[in-house]
Amino acid sequence: MTSATDTPTRAASGQLATFRLDGDLYGVEVEHVQEVLRSQKLTRVPLAPPAVAGLINLRGQVVTAIELRERLGRPPRPAGTDAVVIVVRLHGEAVSLLVDSIADVVDVDAADFEAPPDTLGGQARELIRGAYKLDGTLLLALDVQKAVGS
Amino acid sequence: MDGLDDIVEEFLVESHENLDQLDTDLVALEQEPDSRERLSSIFRTIHTIKGTSGFLAFGRLEEVTHVGENMLSRLRDGVLALTPERTSVLLRMVDTVRSLLASIEATGGEGGVDVSAVVAEISAAMEDRPAPAAAPSPAPAEVPEAPEPTAEPVAVAEPAAVAEAVAEPVAEPVPDEMHDEHADDAHDEHGEHGEHGDEHAEGGAPTGAARPEGAGGPQGRRGVADSTIRVDVDLLDSLMLLVGELVLTRNQIVQYVGRSTDTDLVRASQRLNLIASELQEGVMKTRMQPIDHIWSKLPRVVRDLGIQCGKSVRLEMEGRDTELDKTLLEAVKDPLTHLVRNSVDHGIESPDRRRAAGKPAEGVLTLRARHESGQVVVEVADDGAGIDPERIGAKALERGLVTAEQLARTSPQDVLQLIFLPGFSTAAAVTNVSGRGVGMDVVKTNIEAIGGTIEVESEPGRGTVCRLRIPLTLAIVPALTVECAGDRYAIPQISLQELVSLDAEKAANAVEEVGGAPVYRLRGELLPLVRLTDVLGLTSDRHDGHVVIAVLRSEGRRFGLVVDRVINTEEIVVKAVGGQLKAIGLYSGATVLGDGAVALILDVQALARRALRTEITERQEAREAAARTAAVEAERQRMLLAAIGEGRRVAIPLDTVTRLEQVRADAVERVGNREVVQYRGAILPIVRLDRHLGAYGGGDREVLEVIVYSDHGRSVAIVVEEILDIVDGGAAVRSDIDDLGLLGSAVLGDRVTELLDVRAAILAADPAFYAADSSSPTALLEA
Numbered sequence: 001m002t003s004a005t006d007t008p009t010r011a012a013s014g015q016l017a018t019f020r021l022d023g024d025l026y027g028v029e030v031e032h033v034q035e036v037l038r039s040q041k042l043t044r045v046p047l048a049p050p051a052v053a054g055l056i057n058l059r060g061q062v063v064t065a066i067e068l069r070e071r072l073g074r075p076p077r078p079a080g081t082d083a084v085v086i087v088v089r090l091h092g093e094a095v096s097l098l099v100d101s102i103a104d105v106v107d108v109d110a111a112d113f114e115a116p117p118d119t120l121g122g123q124a125r126e127l128i129r130g131a132y133k134l135d136g137t138l139l140l141a142l143d144v145q146k147a148v149g150s
Numbered sequence: 151m152d153g154l155d156d157i158v159e160e161f162l163v164e165s166h167e168n169l170d171q172l173d174t175d176l177v178a179l180e181q182e183p184d185s186r187e188r189l190s191s192i193f194r195t196i197h198t199i200k201g202t203s204g205f206l207a208f209g210r211l212e213e214v215t216h217v218g219e220n221m222l223s224r225l226r227d228g229v230l231a232l233t234p235e236r237t238s239v240l241l242r243m244v245d246t247v248r249s250l251l252a253s254i255e256a257t258g259g260e261g262g263v264d265v266s267a268v269v270a271e272i273s274a275a276m277e278d279r280p281a282p283a284a285a286p287s288p289a290p291a292e293v294p295e296a297p298e299p300t301a302e303p304v305a306v307a308e309p310a311a312v313a314e315a316v317a318e319p320v321a322e323p324v325p326d327e328m329h330d331e332h333a334d335d336a337h338d339e340h341g342e343h344g345e346h347g348d349e350h351a352e353g354g355a356p357t358g359a360a361r362p363e364g365a366g367g368p369q370g371r372r373g374v375a376d377s378t379i380r381v382d383v384d385l386l387d388s389l390m391l392l393v394g395e396l397v398l399t400r401n402q403i404v405q406y407v408g409r410s411t412d413t414d415l416v417r418a419s420q421r422l423n424l425i426a427s428e429l430q431e432g433v434m435k436t437r438m439q440p441i442d443h444i445w446s447k448l449p450r451v452v453r454d455l456g457i458q459c460g461k462s463v464r465l466e467m468e469g470r471d472t473e474l475d476k477t478l479l480e481a482v483k484d485p486l487t488h489l490v491r492n493s494v495d496h497g498i499e500s501p502d503r504r505r506a507a508g509k510p511a512e513g514v515l516t517l518r519a520r521h522e523s524g525q526v527v528v529e530v531a532d533d534g535a536g537i538d539p540e541r542i543g544a545k546a547l548e549r550g551l552v553t554a555e556q557l558a559r560t561s562p563q564d565v566l567q568l569i570f571l572p573g574f575s576t577a578a579a580v581t582n583v584s585g586r587g588v589g590m591d592v593v594k595t596n597i598e599a600i601g602g603t604i605e606v607e608s609e610p611g612r613g614t615v616c617r618l619r620i621p622l623t624l625a626i627v628p629a630l631t632v633e634c635a636g637d638r639y640a641i642p643q644i645s646l647q648e649l650v651s652l653d654a655e656k657a658a659n660a661v662e663e664v665g666g667a668p669v670y671r672l673r674g675e676l677l678p679l680v681r682l683t684d685v686l687g688l689t690s691d692r693h694d695g696h697v698v699i700a701v702l703r704s705e706g707r708r709f710g711l712v713v714d715r716v717i718n719t720e721e722i723v724v725k726a727v728g729g730q731l732k733a734i735g736l737y738s739g740a741t742v743l744g745d746g747a748v749a750l751i752l753d754v755q756a757l758a759r760r761a762l763r764t765e766i767t768e769r770q771e772a773r774e775a776a777a778r779t780a781a782v783e784a785e786r787q788r789m790l791l792a793a794i795g796e797g798r799r800v801a802i803p804l805d806t807v808t809r810l811e812q813v814r815a816d817a818v819e820r821v822g823n824r825e826v827v828q829y830r831g832a833i834l835p836i837v838r839l840d841r842h843l844g845a846y847g848g849g850d851r852e853v854l855e856v857i858v859y860s861d862h863g864r865s866v867a868i869v870v871e872e873i874l875d876i877v878d879g880g881a882a883v884r885s886d887i888d889d890l891g892l893l894g895s896a897v898l899g900d901r902v903t904e905l906l907d908v909r910a911a912i913l914a915a916d917p918a919f920y921a922a923d924s925s926s927p928t929a930l931l932e933a
Contacts, residue, residue: 043748044637046686047734055727055740055748060395062725062740062748095728 039082394723401744472519497534635688645754654695704758792870837915
């Protein structure tokens with residue numbers, strides 16, 4: 001997985017599908033999102049990287065589910081709360097991301113874009129392209145390619 | 151059409167298709183005489199027919215197409231211009247070719263089709279550039295009719311008219327009396343409708359030209375050309391995918407309905423089950439091709455290579471009509487060719503060395519293919535020098551592929567498998583045939599990529615066998631689903647040999663340890679055990695001590711995979727998993743099970759490689775043990791152990807057992823005061839061993855475990871509580887402590903076991919069993 005395809009959208013205006021994860025607001029390009037599903041039965045994959053939450057049956061298709069909390073180095077989702085599944089399509093292959101809850105589709109303006117703050121550390125820094133300064137909140141733009149890569 | 155050779159049949163189908171195209175092309179060509187493209191296409195078609203007919207020794211067909219080709223090549227090169235006359239002549243040629251093909255199809259030979267006139271016409275049309283000669287002039291008049299007759303016989307009901315119409319264009323140039331005779335013939339034939347085809351097949355009369363077209367035509371042609379169609383492989387692929395999904399959905403529905411009490415729904419789902427299976431089979435068949443498709447190129451390979459290496463090799467093929475999926479066939483082609491080349495180059499010795507070894511100078515390379523339990527087994531066997539495990543070992547050591555220590559622990563059979571390691575090549579000199587060291591590992595990778603396996607067996611001095619096991623099809627795979635730590639996994643049946651289930655008590659004794667590694671004694675040979683939970687880093691949720699072992703085979707080695715439970719067997723559709731999961735190297739894919747859950751498919755080869763590194767020593771010991779067993783086999787006897795309740799165990803000599811069966815308790819009927827059961831169309835008297843031996847065990851069971859004993863056409867069923875095991879019994883300690891119905895007792899598997907008096911048991915079920923025959927098997931146990 002390369003990130004080359006993302007370069008043009010680095011600071012682009014457009015629409016982001018947003019979701020919440022551990023209190024923060026994230027967004028992925030709308031065109032990558034295939035569908036959003038409520039929590040699905042996961043088949044765990046022993047010995048897989050920790051971020052691989054398991055496999056889901058998407059209408060007969062087997063799709064890998066990535067736990068985004070793990071990927072971003074956040075604490076595990078509290079017990080008793082179900083994840084929401086965002087199915088994204090990259091290079092024709094469907095992959096799903098587990099997030100806390102889904103939010104609106106937001107129009108973003110390149111003018112509001114800023115590179116990731118220096119305080120953003122570790123794993124997360126790799127996966128976040130930057131932040132859009134919205135009214136009263138920051139929208140973190142997720143690099144989907146990297147997020148689903150190993 | 152039975153007598154037709156496959157090649158001829160293929161030629162006919164292809165040619166008929168090409169000729170239809172040719173008609174269209176030629177007519178279109180008249181509209182645009184300068185189209186080089188069309189001319190080239192026509193030229194190619196005729197050229198192909200010419201080439202094949204020459205090859206198949208159809209002389210006249212070759213003659214016609216040859217002159218036709220000449221003219222076409224001049225037209226193509228612009229030396230000749232296309233005039234309506236020339237088009238007509240070409241069309242006539244096409245008709246003649248058609249007649250010839252029809253005759254070949256009907257009689258297997260060219261019959262009496264006369265080609266000289268057409269040949270002359272074509273030659274004339276080529277030479278007489280300024281003005282067409284008088285001879286061909288009637289032809290144009292006839293030609294427009296030519297395409298019609300072929301269509302007419304189907305539509306028109308007037309036989310005589312049809313026959314004439316057909317007869318004319320072709321028969322025209324034939325001398326007059328021929329024509330008359332022909333027409334008469336045609337009339338006669340139509341008088342006794344329906345027999346034309348047969349007459350042709352027998353007769354092959356000189357006037358056979360028009361007959362296949364006109365009379366036998368509609369039926370005859372459908373025989374070959376119209377009974378097959380060409381279908382895009384992509385279409386078949388997508389059909390296969392859909393059928394795969396259908397099979398999955400079917401599995402789901404059948405599973406849900408299984409819990410339902412609605413009889414209509416159950417019936418409908420049974421029907422769906424059946425139809426889906428048939429559809430699956432049908433679609434699979436459309437993709438099947440005989441292995442001969444790839445084998446047919448090998449004789450040439452062997453011949454050329456033999457000459458190049460100075461060896462004399464005869465190629466033999468067995469099972470050339472064995473069919474497998476086209477995609478798989480393509481995938482197997484290169485590996486198979488490589489194996490064949492390898493056998494000729496490395497396997498078979500030079501004639502001198504063969505003679506010195508007391509073998510015929512000519513080496514034999516045998517290709518075998520057969521279906522075996524849902525797989526295709528392909529073998530490449532040679533009667534050459536075989537592979538010397540020591541040489542292989544030394545080479546592997548030299549290449550640094552194994553350590554000396556590893557090698558020392560490896561059994562000769564396993565050493566052979568080292569040739570599949572990347573970078574291994576034993577050729578002393580690198581030849582341009584093989585020996586570049588990129589061979590066998592690539593073969594192995596390719597075969598495994600399609601879900602197959604490869605193993606090599608060799609006997610020094612006698613030869614080598616490479617055995618490929620290939621699934622019948624890629625898309626739908628029969629698999630065993632097992633449970634491990636609460637999750638389900640699928641194991642492709644291709645690797646599965648058998649299942650062993652041990653209860654806690656038995657498992658405690660039967661699962662032993664050799665140097666810390668668990669093994670199970672499977673019929674005398676030590677089977678290394680691999681716990682799936684250990685491999686996957688999970689904790690088993692089975693605490694009752696039961697052990698379920700799936701005996702798997704990989705690369706010629708066997709091992710037992712310990713799982714928590716066996717769920718069932720299911721047809722699964724293999725879905726690819728993402729790169730991340732492939733990299734784990736334990737899963738070959740995933741599938742959706744009947745209840746909609748996703749299950750991972752275990753990659754048995756990878757599992758074996760990962761788990762069996764330390765297995766080799768045990769195996770060697772096992773082999774020695776097996777050899778020892780074989781040595782004393784003569785004085786031993788195999789015994790079937792069965793439980794009869796109250797903890798009593800009975801041993802029954804295995805050679806008296808015909809089959810093991812399960813019979814539903816409610817299938818037991820009564821005749822007088824005897825119990826019987828219907829079995830394979832016969833009435834089988836039953837003896838319940840527990841009652842017979844005075845051990846009132848189990849009681850009401852739904853399914854009875856039955857040992858069927860047959861002799862001289864009579865059978866009895868011996869009911870036991872449970873079949874336990876098969877052991878070697880003869881060498882065990884025996885005692886003469888006797889009881890009713892027993893011959894004594896022995897210590898088998900560390901426990902005192904009663905030896906059944908089979909004769910007494912049988913007589914209890916069927917007092918007349920031995921009456922008809924005097925040869926008494928009382929000495930069964932004394933063997």
